[in-house]
Amino acid sequence: MERFIQLQRKLAPELIQTIEARYNLLRHIQHAQPIGRRALAAMLDVGERGVRAQVDWLKNAGLVEFSQLGISVTAEGQALLPDLAEYVRLLHDLVGLEDELAERLNLKKVVIIPGDSEADIAVRRELGRAAAGVLGEYLGDNMIVAVSGGSTMAKVAAAIHFTLPTTTVVPARGGLGEIVEYQANTIAAVMANKLGGRYRLLHIPDGVNEETLEAILAGDANLKAVADMIKEADILVHGIGEAAEMAGRRGVAASTIAEIEQAGAVGEALGQYCALPGKVVYVTSSIGLRLDDLAGIGTVIAVAGGKAKAKAILAVAGTGGQDVLITDEAAAKAIQLLINTNNF
Incomplete structure (x- = not known):
């Protein structure tokens, strides 16, 4: 060919x-x-x-x-x-680029969709379709799948067209308070229904302080059971966001956002803010998974596209723990340029 x-x-x-x-x-x-x-x-x-x-x-x-x-x-x-x-x-030599990025980012697999998801809604949907396909490759009987929130994850859930009734789906973290269709609880329920499986929900928002979280868990056995199940997930599917945008969506104070940016944060995943080439500089308190929990997860699948997210993807991938990256051509080429220019 x-x-x-x-x-x-x-x-x-x-x-x-x-x-x-x-x-x-x-x-x-x-x-x-x-x-x-x-x-x-x-x-x-x-x-x-x-x-x-x-x-x-x-x-x-x-x-x-x-x-x-x-x-x-x-x-x-x-x-x-x-x-x-x-x-x-x-035609676009994306297969070669996939292999190059997988090696440079220390990932098992990279999947690149042609085009730019920032400019083309069809590419955004293709990202979701590709992620659903990769999930199907790794999913087995009696597995727990954790999924984060966001518009990209909603497209992943919508693109699932296979069933595995023994699957349990849980939200990876608490909610952001954004529109209900993009909340992790909603996406977990949609994904479980598509798979014909079960779901457990996490009814607590991100940003609650640690003392309050400990008190809630101590007084609610069901919530603690869900929190423990999240930590035992076999597969995690999550998005990656730009640091300042995600901090704003999480309701972080403007002064704290300024501190996060001053610390060099460019990317966010699972409530943690990362600077290049891969250092966590700020953490949002929440029940659920954090980047330092990923070593205990069987397979971690990150999904993010668009040229503007190149630094965010590179920063999050640099923290380690990621297995599969699904992105688009625009982001992949921008990541390649960043790596070559800065010798990451």
Whole structure:
């Protein structure tokens, strides 16, 4: 395949551009189906006439179909998408970049999705789909899965299309007080329902001081049981955020945020704020997992994309304990540049 792509680059580069454009169109239709041409053109930020010509070609090829509700991907188109995705990954040399980052970041596996999730909602959904696939690879009978909150984790839960009824899903930490769909409790429940398994919830927010947490655990046996179960998780799936943004979402005081930034924090995961190349500089009190607990977790899967998160991903990965990183092309290339420029 790689040799074939090299020949295409030399003899028919315009064909590569066409294939990429049609793949991009097909995956946007897949994520938004059924969708009209006008809405599709707006989503892609291109002219409706150009979309019409490409969609008509896809229809004639049997890859999409039209209905009164809009355009949908056919079964043939669905079957073709994984092969197209692999073609584009090879085209962008993402396989080589995956291997390089896995070695440089000391990870077992890196999965890179083509594109930039900051600019393209389809890439964000592909991150969720890829993470759900990796979870399926590692998930076995009678396992406990811990999951953090956030919009990316919500997409991971939504993308699960397999069942394993012996699974128990728990939130990795307390809630942030954000919209309910993105809270760890909600995502744990959605993920468990998709898997056909069970879930346990953690009804306590992040940021409660240590003395209060100890008193709550001492007086609530059920809450303590859930907290103990979280520590025994076989798999953790979590997101990575930018330090200042996450501190704001956690309700950290402005003066403390300034201290966190002054300490060099650029990334946040599981309530801990990290500076480059991988040092924890501030910790939010909460019941649940912290980065220094990850050595006891069987498999840790981090999911984050977007060029702006490159420093955050690099800082969190540098603390150790991560096994798998699922990210996008924009973030991966920015991480590669940071590593090469700063000799991390």
